[in-house]
Amino acid sequence: MFPAEATLAPLDAMAVAGLREHVHRALRQALLSGSFAPGARLNERAIAEQLGVSTTPVKEALRLLEADGLVRTKPRSGVIVNFDFAWAEEMILARAAIESTIARLAAQRIAPEDKPVLAQILTDMAQATAESSADDLVRLNEAFHGHIRSVARANYLRLLNDRQDVYDSGARRVIHSDPAERQRGLEEHTAIGRAVIAQDADSAEAAMKAHVLRAGESYLDLVFRKNKD
Known part of the structure; x- marks a missing residue:
């Protein structure tokens, strides 16, 4: 309730x-x-x-x-x-569209010196996942998406994305407390990061969209479906 x-x-x-x-x-x-x-x-x-x-x-x-x-x-x-299930769902759909476009631009625009930084974040995420460290995963999740947005150099899209972000650190922490969620998140972030590093724009865009939509379902479960029980 x-x-x-x-x-x-x-x-x-x-x-x-x-x-x-x-x-x-x-x-x-x-x-x-x-x-x-x-x-x-x-x-x-x-x-x-x-x-x-x-x-x-x-x-x-x-x-x-x-x-x-x-x-x-x-x-x-x-x-x-005014915020309800339908509104949240639309925000997630909009975020998926924006974030996936940002990931495409990141793959196209990433500089050589940015690639090791992204690779290190993925390494740290794998370690935090193995150690079941939800707090570290929250921090690394934010660092990962922040780095993608930074290398994309898409200032207008970043402004739009900020208005569609439904997650706070508390929601991320609860989501990452689920072992299955942690593993899925690692696999999805790894696919996105590798595609960006390889400058594979199509794969980066598709992987990011799938990740945001799937994570969005977890958020809707947490905030709305759970509250109806």
Whole structure:
């Protein structure tokens, strides 16, 4: 079941600069991790109290989230959670299209000095998988995809992709706690990385698309199907 009321951790009081972005990030992660049920009404004052901030950055963050389509303002009802299974599924499909294009560009544009870096990440992922280190795999997963995006030098696509990213570190950690998931992830990342290093654009694109779609199904199981049990 979705929790009756989400609990948000207070923000660091030292993080005054960019407070709106901190609130935006905290609320976005809470939404994408299923902390708020679809259709739930968000109480701005309660959220501000939990985060330890005033209602002003909360209102600003909610406006940003509405621009992303994750929430909506309903007359006489306030701010309502718009993020649901269908919305998440569309985000994953969009991410698969964008990430696979980025992987194609990475294979076409990778510089010789970038290849050993990517190969080392794959080696580290294999070791972390063998050691069942979920925390290391979360970090390496982010490093792997970050390096692919970096060598692709596709700034516009990276901006688009950021809006479709449904994963936070918590969701990745839960997913990587499953031994079968860890092994599948290693095999998929290895196929992507080898294709990029070999500058095989077609294979890199296909492997990335398959990986994002398959991982997306695991995310949907974790956040939505599990919450229905």
